[in-house]
Amino acid sequence: MSIWDSLFGRTRGYDPTGDPDFRFGRYTDAYKTPANYAAWDESLHYFEEGKFLESAEAFMRYLLDEREDNVQFQLAEGKLYFEFYQGSKRITGFADEQQLRASASIAELKEPRADLLQRLLGMNYEMKYSRFAINDTNCLAIVFDTPVNDASPHKLYHALKELAMNADKQDDLLIDEFGESLLPTEITHLQQVAPADKALKLDFLTGHIQGVIDYLSQDLLNPEEQPGAVAYLLLDLVYRLDYLLIPEGYTMEALERMHRMYFSREADQPVTYKNIRLLGELQHLMRRAPESFNEELYAGKSTFGITLPANHDRLVSLIDSELPNMDWYQDNGYAEVASAVPGYIAGYALFNYSVPPPDKQLLELYYRVVEDDYFRKLGYQQLFLDQNGRPERRAIRAAISDITDQFRDEYPRLRPATSQLSFDNVVDFGRSYLSMVRELDLTKP
Incomplete structure (x- = not known):
């Protein structure tokens, strides 16, 4: 805040201090750090040299997301022990000189049922690397194992992702359908x-x-x-x-x-x-x-994401193909449908893609504006709609400026044209906001 703002009692218009620490949307593993990519290269190098345990250890460092604290591993007495999380499930495993094995408990099996076991056999047929099994504690589990000399980083990524994603999804679905025969297990970390x-x-x-x-x-x-x-x-x-x-x-x-x-x-x-x-x-x-x-x-920690990495051009194509469709609806008195068009664009992009981080934050800001009441009830202090339901000009511009500042070093050409935004109503704001996002230059130096 400048001295003039202090003297005349003006605020910057946006202050996230004190906001709750909620995370929205699906987890994505597309935003890897330089340290993650270096670990991937090390894993490949060690595997090619026949140092399989060192390769597996480096692979775990590739999976590690320090913000999530999602992976733990330890090399002891010639054996690598590891565990990582995917939503509701904890996946544990080890690697030694012969094999690499990972498993996740799905649910405690109270009684075997023919229809349940038949379902699992069918799912085993659909999976490429892992399989459902009953472990020695009478729990349904998903298991993956492979000779350690065949545990390349590429194979590990796809195999462990298949195991983790199925474990996270199927525990809830199977318990919902076969609740009389299954009990939840290993949920204390949630x-x-x-x-x-x-x-x-x-x-x-x-x-x-x-x-x-x-x-x-x-x-x-x-x-x-x-x-x-x-x-x-x-x-x-x-x-x-x-x-x-x-x-x-x-x-x-x-x-x-x-x-x-x-x-x-x-x-x-x-x-x-x-x-x-x-x-x-x-x-x-x-x-x-x-x-x-x-x-x-x-809420749980995650290691793998389902959304596909996408560049800014993919979002531009989506906006170009869909945003013009809102004009007819607004011109003919269908304001609710016209407002749903930019909502569909933002939602479709966030549901399907891991767009560049500035795009993701700006699309989430769109939701912050149009669902202002929901966020306020969750404990967020900033008001993005006024009492008449019109977008708050100063707060929105300041929030966009805050996002720009976060990524200034990585995207030096990121300069949102906030002067082109319309604040007359939510419908016009949605059109102008996505038009602004479309014109962003996310070129890296």
């Missing part, structure tokens, strides 16, 4: 979400789904003649729920399933049919949420 925050997230889920249902029930849109408008509303909601609530278990899988179903190339179904299925899935989520949703809210 960080529980505060009851008040769980209640807030439940209200967000049910309130936003009901809001879309109420809008569609007003018959302002003809679902047969305007299926694209309905799709924008529903997909914007799917991605918004996923990014802002970060659910696990059934809800996470349901949101992923909705995305897969809509964009599946195998089933050549009309958009109207897909919209009906999306709406039915969302209604089901809303009905089951009061009983089950709270159990799907917890």
